[in-house]
Amino acid sequence: MTYFVGINIAKFKHVASILDSSTGELIVNSLHFDNNLKGFNLLLSNLSMSNKEDVVISFESTAHYHLALFNFLNENDYRCVLVNPLQISRFRKISLRDTKNDNVDSRTIACFLLLEHQNILEEEFYNNELKELCSQRFFLIQHSSKLKIKLVSYLDRVFPELESTIPKGTLHTMGLRAILKKYPTAKQISNVRVDHLVNIAKKASKGRYKESMVIKIKEAAKSSIGFYSSGLALKIRQSIESLESIERQIDEVESFINSHHTVINSPLHKIKGINSIEIA
Numbered sequence: 331m332t333y334f335v336g337i338n339i340a341k342f343k344h345v346a347s348i349l350d351s352s353t354g355e356l357i358v359n360s361l362h363f364d365n366n367l368k369g370f371n372l373l374l375s376n377l378s379m380s381n382k383e384d385v386v387i388s389f390e391s392t393a394h395y396h397l398a399l400f401n402f403l404n405e406n407d408y409r410c411v412l413v414n415p416l417q418i419s420r421f422r423k424i425s426l427r428d429t430k431n432d433n434v435d436s437r438t439i440a441c442f443l444l445l446e447h448q449n450i451l452e453e454e455f456y457n458n459e460l461k462e463l464c465s466q467r468f469f470l471i472q473h474s475s476k477l478k479i480k481l482v483s484y485l486d487r488v489f490p491e492l493e494s495t496i497p498k499g500t501l502h503t504m505g506l507r508a509i510l511k512k513y514p515t516a517k518q519i520s521n522v523r524v525d526h527l528v529n530i531a532k533k534a535s536k537g538r539y540k541e542s543m544v545i546k547i548k549e550a551a552k553s554s555i556g557f558y559s560s561g562l563a564l565k566i567r568q569s570i571e572s573l574e575s576i577e578r579q580i581d582e583v584e585s586f587i588n589s590h591h592t593v594i595n596s597p598l599h600k601i602k603g604i605n606s607i608e609i610a
Contacts (some may be wrong), residue, residue, distance in 0.1 A: 333357065333380050335387040336439025339396045341365065346373055349440040360436055365395075370402045382407050388443045390415045390435075397458075411443070418442060456592050463590065464610050467583045474576045478502070481569040488556045488563070489516035495550040496543065505531035505539025507570050509547070514566035516554035524548045 332351040337344055342365050348358035358376050363369035377385055387403055387410045389396040400410050418435070421442045482501070485492055493501065500506065508530050513519045519527065524545055531539040587593060588606045598609045 331380070331384060333377075333385045334440045334443040335377070335385060336436045336441070336443060337387065337389050337396075337399070338435040338439065339389050339399070341395055344369070344373075344399065345436040346376070347436040347440045348376065349437075349444055351444055354444070356437065356440070365398070367402075370399060374406065377408070383409075385409065386411065386443060388413050388439050390418055390439065413439060413442065456590070460587070460590050460592050460610055463583055463587050467580060467587065467607075470576050470580045470583065474573060474580070477569055477573050477576070481566065481573070484562050484566050484569065485510075488514065488559060488566070489519070489551065489554055490556050491516070491550045491554050492547065495546055502573070503535065503539065505535035505544075506547075507574070508534030509544070511567050511570050514563040515558050516551040516556040517558040518563070519548060519551035520554070522548075 334349045334351060335346055336349070337346045344363055344365060346358065346361045346363065347356055348361075349355070350357050357379070361373065361376055363372045385408055387408055389400065389410070389412055391412050391414060396412075403410050418438055422435075422438050482493070485501075496506065509519065509527055512530055513522055513527075527548060528541050528544045531544050532541075584607060587610045590610070593606045593609050596609045598604055
């Protein structure tokens with residue numbers, strides 16, 4: 331025996347109806363409950379008539395208003411599915427002469443679930459979570475790109491020769507960043523012993539940054555036409571620190587994406603060369 335629960339979602343108050351699949355009868359008809367913990371517990375008390383594994387709960391997709399209730403029910407081990415509002419609208423027209431109100435909608439969702447529950451995608455809830463992660467990753471990458479452009483504009487004023495001195499695409503290596511965080515301008519770099527700069531770069535890069543490159547940077551700084559500015563020096567330091575923080579955040583988001591069950595279980599892994607981020 332399975333109990334199908336249809337819930338009409340609203341911003342402040344929800345309505346639930348519970349249908350017994352074995353008889354087709356409504357066990358609970360249009361239970362009104364508030365969108366808060368007291369209301370959620372009222373719903374739970376009406377669900378306690380049966381085992382949790384015998385209950386399937388469904389909502390219409392309603393922007394974000396269903397998420398708090400979904401998470402609450404999920405934490406209490408209830409199975410939840412999401413239905414397309416257009417499907418409910420069509421089903422209502424067929425079965426109820428296009429009547430629409432909160433009470434009718436909760437019953438309509440329960441009846442629809444009885445007939446179509448095998449075809450409803452539970453993954454939609456989890457896809458929403460994955461969408462949030464991908465959105466955050468995109469936002470962070472955009473922010474990082476803008477910061478990199480600003481950083482180049484600052485360096486062009488205080489050390490314009492730097493970009494042509496180093497190999498293309500190596501401005502953001504750990505060794506060079508470490509030097510620039512400590513000595514952001516050409517004037518500052520030119521006044522520091524080269525062995526000290528080498529030690530900074532090698533420590534930050536775990537020995538990978540070449541001493542010869544540090545020497546080239548030092549020589550370029552000594553003859554640089556760049557001017558010293560304490561304000562730009564501060565901007566450079568803070569930009570690099572911000573970039574490093576954002577990159578850690580991107581790594582964290584990508585870790586969540588890689589471990590997300592929708593990504594892990596995706597059949598797209600069978601395609602050679604595609605990674606988890608591309609799947610998401």
